[in-house]
Amino acid sequence: MSRIQSIRTIRIGERPNLLWVEVSTDEGLVGLGEAFRGAAAVESVIHESAAPLLLGKDSRDIEAFSRTLLAPYVGFGGSSAEVRAASAIDIALWDLKGQRHGIPVHEALGGKAREKVRSYNTCAGYDYNTRSAQRRDIGAADQSRGPYDDQVAFMRDAGALAESLLSEGFNAMKIWPFDIYAPATQGVSITLSDLKAGLEPFAKIRRAVGDRMEIMAELHSLWSYPAALSICRALEDYGITWAEDPLAKMDDAASLAELRRSVRVPICASETLGGKVAFRDxxxxxxxxxxxxxxxxxxxxxxxxxxxxxAEAWARPVAPHDCTGPVTLIASVHLAMHAPTAMFQEVVRATLATWYRDLVTSLPKLDRGWVLPMEGPGLGAALLPGVAQREDAIVRESRR
Incomplete structure (x- = not known):
């Protein structure tokens, strides 16, 4: 047996959107998971709803826990707090499984399908997505905080940014220059002048580096069908790799299918969905x-x-998301190594180079734009001990 003795959550004031969960067993093992957005709400779900179901139970029963936690009477709708809590706990249980057997999670899943996976750089800044509010209005006039403040860079000179990325081995990048134009109409429409301004970073990249750089367009679920149609059709001339999350409701399969049939750019969907049924649809x-x-x-x-x-059954590639926290990235790398149809692993060079390092003992290694497998048992990383001792740390524990 491997009975769950305690479940501890940790969040810090500096990164209020992030929550870490540590699941401890009577074997002396500690599994690590992570949740993102609504950290306090997820913390409550873990301790008030999940912990009573898990404490004292066998941590090896991952599938049973997954079915239990992902089927609450209330809360299973998209990526709710309940689903985010279940996700964090599940990652921790897989970490425990790997540690118990002395193997990496990708081996516990069934082994590697590849020795490395391509990455693309999401051109975010150092604090993107981890504060309580997320700025979408960053433009060329904003001041750069360092060499990897890539959101400012793509609004200022996307061609120079592409050259910088190529020099580090990246040959794929993701940008979102249309975001700043959505608030004017709540994404219902986009003017011709704004459309042309949003296209300019793509044009600069092509002028600077030609076809040596793949470009993904992130649309952040901001647009109505007509606006998304205009944007996607305008992007066809730039040979982009995909247009991501173009519609305001990414669980609207009918509208998304209509859009896909009407444009020549590939559609990517969707980090915002929770559970296999939404993806099946x-x-x-x-x-x-x-x-x-x-x-x-x-x-x-x-x-x-x-x-x-x-996705494999429908001959579709998968591309795990990362623009949130280091543990999710680490777990995603394990999945990308295992999943036969993994196409890319998203990374953010700004966070890899800075605050991700301050939280965990190990991070994925990149080699000229390729992500290498994590080493060591389980996830291959743990939360640094000092994180829970920080002055701004909020630590809560449920015990058997």
């Missing part, structure tokens, strides 16, 4: 070319593996 509708999933939002590794299998 997109695939049945013919609504996406690339399946993007976030392990901290979709149900953890257990559910992600099933979603990847669905």
């Amino acid at each position: 997109l695939l049945i509708a013919g609504a996406t070319d690339i399946v993007m999933l976030d392990l901290a939002w979709c149900g953890g590794l257990t559910e992600a593996r099933k979603i990847a299998a669905l």
